[in-house]
Amino acid sequence: MTEEEARRWISDRFGVSRETLLGTLVDEVIAEAGQQNLISPSTMSAIWARHVVDSAQLLALAGDDNRAWLDIGTGAGFPGLVIACLTERPVTLCEPRRRRADFLERTASRLGLADRVAVEACKVERLSGDYPVISARAVATLDALFAAAAGVSGRTTTWLLPKGRGALEEVEAARKTWHGSFHVEHSITDPESYIVVATGVRRRR
Template structure:
C-alpha cells in the first residue's frame, strides 16, 4: 500500500476531513520524532501505511460504542487514530512522561478533549472500566492480560496487533488464560496479525 493508497483508504471509509485531521497527527509525530524516538526513522516515509492505516483497521473489529483502553500509547498509535476516527471514548496510558505530554498536546491540537484522556502511569496501576483494550508492540499477551486486570472484565474485547509470532503467543497465553481467541491478518502487512480475544479469565 502506497502513501496515496493509504490516504485514499482512510478517505473512502471515514471521509476526506478525516484525512486532514490525521495529517495534523502525522505532522506532529514527524516533528517530535526528531526530539524523541516515537517511531522508527525507517517508517517515517511510510507513516500513513505503517502507522495510520495499521491503527485504523482495528475499528473494524470493535463494537460501535464502548470505552477503549490503549496501553503504551507512545506516538498515538493506535489510540489517537482511534479517537479521531471512532465514536468511542478512549483512555491512553503511557508511562513515559515526555510521551504522555506529547499525547496530551495531540489531544488538544485535535480537539479530542471530550473523548480522549491521557494517563501518565503504568497500566497495572490504572483502573478504568474497559470495554475494549488494545496495545501495539507493547508486551506479550500473557503480560497484557495480567497488567490490565484492574480494568478488564470477562466482557472486555481485546484487539491486539501482533507480528509473526501471534499464533505462538496465543498458544502460550492459553496455558494460563481461558477465553475465545481468533487471529486475523493485518491489511498493511500479510505477515502481521491481529489477535482478537474475549471472555478472558485466568485459569
Template sequence: MNQQFDEQDLKWSQYWLAENLKLGSAQWGALNDLLRLLAAENEQQNLVAKGTLPFAWSRHIVDSLQLITHVPRGTSTWLDLGTGAGFPGLACAIALPQTHFTLVEQRPRRTEWLERAKVALGLRNVEIVTANISQVPKQDFDVISARAFAPLEKLLNLSAAFSTKATAWVLPKGRSATHELETLKGWRHMFHVEQSVTDPQSGIITGHLIGRK
C-alpha cells in the same frame, strides 16, 4: 515541516480507508495533521523509526485504524495501553469521535507529546494517563488495545482487571501473534488471530477473555 509521503503508499492507504471506514473531511485532515505533528516531534525524541515516516499512512494510520474493523459498533470506552507515539490511540480517537479513549503511557516525555497533540487536534474524547498500568484505577472498558506493549501472557496478567467477558481485545502482535496465542497458559479465552492488512506476515490477536483457568 513539509512531510513527504511515498506516493504509492499514500494512494493505497487512502483507498483502504475509503473502502473500510467512513471518514469525514475533518477526520482526514486531522489524521494528516497527526502525521505532521509526529514528524516534527520525531526530530526531538524518537517516537517512531525515522524510516517509517514516508510510509506513515500505512505503517501508523492504517495499521491503527484497521483495529476498528474488529470492534463492535457503538463502542463507548476504549483503553489503549503503552500508547507511545499515539498509535493506535490517537488515530482511532480521530476516527471514532463518539468513543472515549483512555491512553496509558508511563514515560512523561511521551505523555507530554500526547497532551500537546491532543490539544492541537482538538480531541475532546481523549484522556491521557501518565502511569504504570498497575497504578490506573480499575474500571471496565468496551475495548482494550496494546501495540508492542508486552507479551500476551504478561499483558493479560497486568490488564485483565479492566476487562469483562464482553470486552473486545485487539492486540497487534506482529509475527509473534500465532506463537503467543498458542503458548498462552492459565487463561480461558475466545481469542483468534486476524491477518494484518499492512503486513501479510503480521497478526492481530482479537476476541474476548473469559477468565483464569
C-alpha cells in the same frame, strides 16, 4: 500499500474530514521526531500505511458502538489517537513515559479531542475501571498484557492486539494460563503481521 493508497483507504472509509484530522496527527508526530524517538525512523516515510492504517483497521474488529477504549502503551498515538480521530469514542491513552504522555496531551488538544481523550502517564497496573475495548500495539506478550491489565478488564472486554509473525505461538502460550475466545486476523498492511482478537479472557485456576 503505498502512502497514497493508505490515505485513500482512510478517506474512502471515514471521509475527507477524518483524513485531514489524521494528517494533522501525522504532522505532529513528524515534527516531534526531532525531540524524541516516537516511531522507528525507518517507518517515517511510510507512516500512513505502517502506523495510521495499521491502527485504523482495528475498528472493524471492535464493534459498531462507541464503547470506551483503552490503549496501553500508546507512544506516538498509535492506535489510540487514530481511534479517537475516526470515532466519537471516549479514549484513554495509557503511556508511562512522561515525555510521550506530554506529547499525547498536547496533540489531543491540537486535534480538538481533549474533551474525550484522557492521557494517563502511568503503567496500566495503576489504572482502575472496566474498559469494553483494550488495544496494545507492540507492547508485551499476550500473557503479560492480560496479567498487567487484569484490573481494568472483564469477561466482556474485547482485546485487539496487533502482533507480528509469532502471533499464533503467543496465543498457544497464553492459553496455558488464560481461558477465553481467541482468534487471529491477518493485518491488511503487512502479510506477516496479525491481529489477535480475544474475548472472555480470565485466568485459569
